[in-house]
Amino acid sequence: MQIRISWPAGHLTATLDETPTSQAIGKVLPLVSTANTWGEEVYFDTGVDVPREPDAQQVVEPGTVAFWTDGDALALPYGPTPISRGDECRLASPCNLLGRIDGDPGVLATVRSGDPIRVELAAD
Template sequence: MRISISWGGGSVTADLDSTPTSEALWAALPIESSANTWGEEVYFDVPVQADPEDGATDSVEPGTVCYWLAGSALALPFGPTPLSRGAESRLASAANVLGRVDGDHRALAAVRDGDTVRVDRA
């Protein structure tokens, strides 16, 4: 499953693994939401409810596409967050790992609080 994540200043694509949460996200597309930023992470509400999956974690590599369980949100870390140790991306709490941004995940640095973010099937 390939998705496109776009905002006024740019876009990235991502490949999702086949997981229950990824399938629920795919079924809900297209989605528009308002972006929030936290350190070097973009996150936004999505109309998906999910339970923790095997491998749910709060520490991921930059560029990982995550479903943040506590916030029912898509979380897109592209670098360190306020809780990170070193180069890791540490989320505020556990998330299901859905996939990975293709190419340069640092493009997400252009997203600002309040930007409209759209997720589509690519």
């Protein structure tokens, strides 16, 4: 499944793997939320409540699309967070892994806390 995430200063697409969490996200699209930033991570509430999956991880590659089960939020890291060690992307707690951002995740640097953010299925 490919999704499009847009905010006032830009947009990106991401490819999601078939996981129980990505399927739950797919059922609520399109969704509109409010962006939050935490270091070089953008996250936002989805209203989706799912359990942590067995392969959840706390340290991920930049551009990973993750789901933070503690906050019912999509987490989009593109660089270090306040708890990172060095240049790693360390999430607040282990997150379900959903897929990858297509292209350069650094475009997320244009998201400001409080921006409206929209997630929808990408057009083919």
